[in-house]
Amino acid sequence: MKKLRTINAFLALVLSVSLVAGCTPKAPPPAQPPAQTEARKPAESPAPPPLKNVEVVSKNGMVAAAHPLAAEAGVEVLKKGGNAIDAAVATALAVSVVEPNASGLGGGGFMLIRFAKTGETVVIDYREVAPQKATPDMYKVVDGKVVDDADHIGYKAVAVPGYVAGLSLALKKYGTMKLADVMQPAIKYAEEGITVTATLSGIIKDNFDKISKFPATAKIYLKDGLPYEAGDKLVNKDYAKTLRLIAAKGPDVFYKGEIADAIAKDMAANGGLITKADLAAYQPSIxxxxxxxxxxxxxxxxxxxxxxxxxxxxxxxxxxxxxxxxxxxxxxxxxxxxxxxxxxxxxxxxxxxxxxxxxxxxxxxxxxxxxxxxxxxxxxxxxxxxxxxxxxxxxxxxxxxTHLSVIDKEGNMVALTQTIECFFGSGVVVPGLGFLLNDEMDDFDVEPGRANSPGPGKKPLSSxxxxxxxxxxxxxxxxxxxxxxxxxxxxxxxxxxxxxxxxxxxxxxxxxxxxxxxxxxxxxxxxxxxxxxxxxxxxxxxxxxxxxxxxxxxxxxxxxxxxxxxxxxxxxxxxxxxxxxx
Missing domain, CATH: 3.60.20.40 (Gamma-glutamyltranspeptidase, small (S) subunit)
Structure with a gap:
């Protein structure tokens, strides 16, 4: 059985086509010009193929997310009387478990909210920030490429995460429910495990080399040293333990407590730049x-x-x-x-x-x-x-x-996009914590003197x-x-x-x-x-x-x-x- 699995995994790796994540090309994609002409009658528009997904219609509220279990978590919160912000936070946390390659506690994002009663709109910016040790010339560049992919893979690629602080702020300031309550679906999914989809299996195979570089990451996302296949069960008890700790103690445990200690220790041991002081200083913005x-x-x-x-x-x-x-x-x-x-x-x-x-x-x-x-x-x-x-x-x-959208029956609206940058981020999981750290330093321009060059405490440009x-x-x-x-x-x-x-x-x-x-x-x-x-x-x-x-x-x-x-x-x-x- 194991031999068959090995053959299948090898073939899948050989045949897989790159599944591109949120990575930003280093060279900004400029443009090509043209010359004004009158709009002419076009050729017939091509007939669209049948829809692969069915449009969903409802009367009381809606959540759309990158995985069914995450969307269901958000709707359960709406059914319990929570508002769109409560549902968005629950969905965001759940999606970090069921779509772990794309977002999670080690990342950041932006949440856009419109309040039905006032019409006011706000953005919670919980984008990651560069560590204080970051400098414009921190990466060695040869022929336009960063040596050893250091801004993309490994500890020097990691920016200070804003995810926990941002979602906690959104819930505390604009939600109606407690953090511990909206975290329950995510904890359940991490503890009991999720069924690996064909999409997730393909992304794991596509990132096999990155995952294999880091033992704590491989322990979670490889099975017997090989990529998970569609239909396998993926359990992440370390992530469940970390989520429970945050549910019990709040965001401070991530930025000033045991989790911060573990991140800072692992960074120091592996040439990373993030210190406990960087974590303690992080603040989301409205x-x-x-x-x-x-x-x-x-x-x-x-x-x-x-x-x-x-x-x-x-x-x-x-x-x-x-x-x-x-x-x-x-x-x-x-x-x-x-x-x-x-x-x-x-x-x-x-x-x-x-x-x-x-x-x-x-x-x-x-x-x-x-x-x-x-x-x-x-x-x-x-x-x-x-x-x-x-x-x-x-x-x-x-x-x-990843992205999720929520509108509740009162008319409150949320659009939330969050990320760990490229699929599987930096590839780094701090041993015992169960979540991936971002590679958001990859979003800086490695050429010094540019508007988006790295610097201490600076936020990388996002799309x-x-x-x-x-x-x-x-x-x-x-x-x-x-x-x-x-x-x-x-x-x-x-x-x-x-x-x-x-x-x-x-x-x-x-x-x-x-x-x-x-x-x-x-x-x-x-x-x-x-x-x-x-x-x-x-x-x-x-x-x-x-x-x-x-x-x-x-x-x-x-x-x-x-x-x-x-x-x-x-x-x-x-x-x-x-x-x-x-």
Missing amino acids: RKPVSGTYRGYEIISSPPPSSGGTHVIEILNMLENYDVKKLGHNTPDALQLWTEVIRRVFADRGKYMGDPAVVKVPLDGLLSKEYAKERAKDIDLNKAGTEVTAGDPSAYEGAHT MSPTLVLKDGKPFLSVGSPGGPRIITAVAQVLSNIIDHGMSIQEAIEAARIHADNQSVYVEGRIPEQVRQALEAKGQKVTVKKEYDLYFGGAQGVLFDTAKGEFHGGADPRRDGKAVGY
């Missing part, structure tokens, strides 16, 4: 979200140090200069437009975005509709342009990650884009995605699918996606060959991914139909997503 409009809908999203919300809005502002509906969905002209818009946005992101506590971000300019109009005016729908630099938003100044949409001032949509830089383009495409093309939430999430950088246009295999050929005829280099590819994220969303008083939940089949309502 920030004002960024906002904009798109064709009459109000878009609310995450502010810096996440670049996500700003550039989702910048994409939409550029698209607003075109009749996107008339161009059709995923037609050659439509994808040409998206490609050129994306390249401009990422050129701006690479130059201007960083931790606002350290660098001045021209936020008003980047969010300006006039700036977007200027950036979009030379887009040519007939041909790819040549490489361009970032624009100048200062002239307009005036004023892999997380938890987003809320209002229609006529009322709750309409909560959505977001994992996927590193592809988060921004995934969220923007889902929003356009709904607003421009009239899709349901499930259709909008499942629709084939693209992403672009200065090298290529990356398209899912469901984009028809004739469309891809038409793009190539315009001068674009097209790279084809799988039909449903983790590269493009895993969006989860909840839409509220005001006219019918119904919640509609959509979940991404690119991961093990599930929407649950009641």
Whole structure:
């Protein structure tokens, strides 16, 4: 039996295709320009395939998350009288157990909340921060690459986690339930074990080398030294013990108590930079979200140090200069437009975005509709342009990650995106604690002197884009995605699918996606060959991914139909997503 398992695992490793997580490419993906043309009548939009997931409809509330057990945990909290914040925290903790490759106690994130009674919106920023020993030249770089992948794998890749502090703050300030109560589903799943899905098994196989480097990690995520297969039971009693400790003693035990001691000791023994003083100093922030409009809908999203919300809005502002509906969905002209818009946005992101506590971000300019109009005016729908630099938003100044969405029956809305960066983070599990530590130092630019270069106490740039949409001032949509830089383009495409093309939430999430950088246009295999050929005829280099590819994220969303008083939940089949309502 063991021999057969060995053969199966070997074949799976040989045949596996990379399942890309939330890792950010080191070179910021700039852009290629173009020249303005009239919008022409497009070719027929390709017919979409049947939906893989069923859209869920309910009357009292909805949770959409990257795993069914996590969504169920959130809905149980709603049924017990908890609000959307209570449910979001319970779901976030549960998803850290059932989707351990993507988030957990060793990571961080952003939670966007809108309160039904007041209409107020806030963002809880619990992004990780660089240790005090971090410096702009802390990594040795040869030929543009970090030696030994030190910013990505191992102890020097780890930034100070904000996860426990951020979720605890959200619950204490805006929730109605106790931390110990909302932690119970996560504790149960860790203690009793979860059934490994095909998705998780594939990700473990894809990260086998990383996991194998660290004995405490291999102990949890390998079975007899080999990757878990779909259907196996994965139990993490160390994680359950750690969760119980936090439930009993609160967040201080993580930042100032026994857990902090264990992290600091393991860091010191293995060349890591995080000290107990770094952990004790960590504080989450409450920030004002960024906002904009798109064709009459109000878009609310995450502010810096996440670049996500700003550039989702910048994409939409550029698209607003075109009749996107008339161009059709995923037609050659439509994808040409998206490609050129994306390249401009990422050129701006690479130059201007960083931790606002350290660098001045021209936020008003980047969010300006006039700036977007200027950036979009030379887009040519007939041909790819040549490489361009970032624009100048200062002239307009005036004023892999996981996602879950919750809307409760009162109309409170939460969009929460959290991560440990790449799948399985740094690969490090502190012995006895059971959770993975992030590799968020990978999100810094390793070249000194840049807006996003590392520094003591500095937050690395993020692409997380938890987003809320209002229609006529009322709750309409909560959505977001994992996927590193592809988060921004995934969220923007889902929003356009709904607003421009009239899709349901499930259709909008499942629709084939693209992403672009200065090298290529990356398209899912469901984009028809004739469309891809038409793009190539315009001068674009097209790279084809799988039909449903983790590269493009895993969006989860909840839409509220005001006219019918119904919640509609959509979940991404690119991961093990599930929407649950009641």
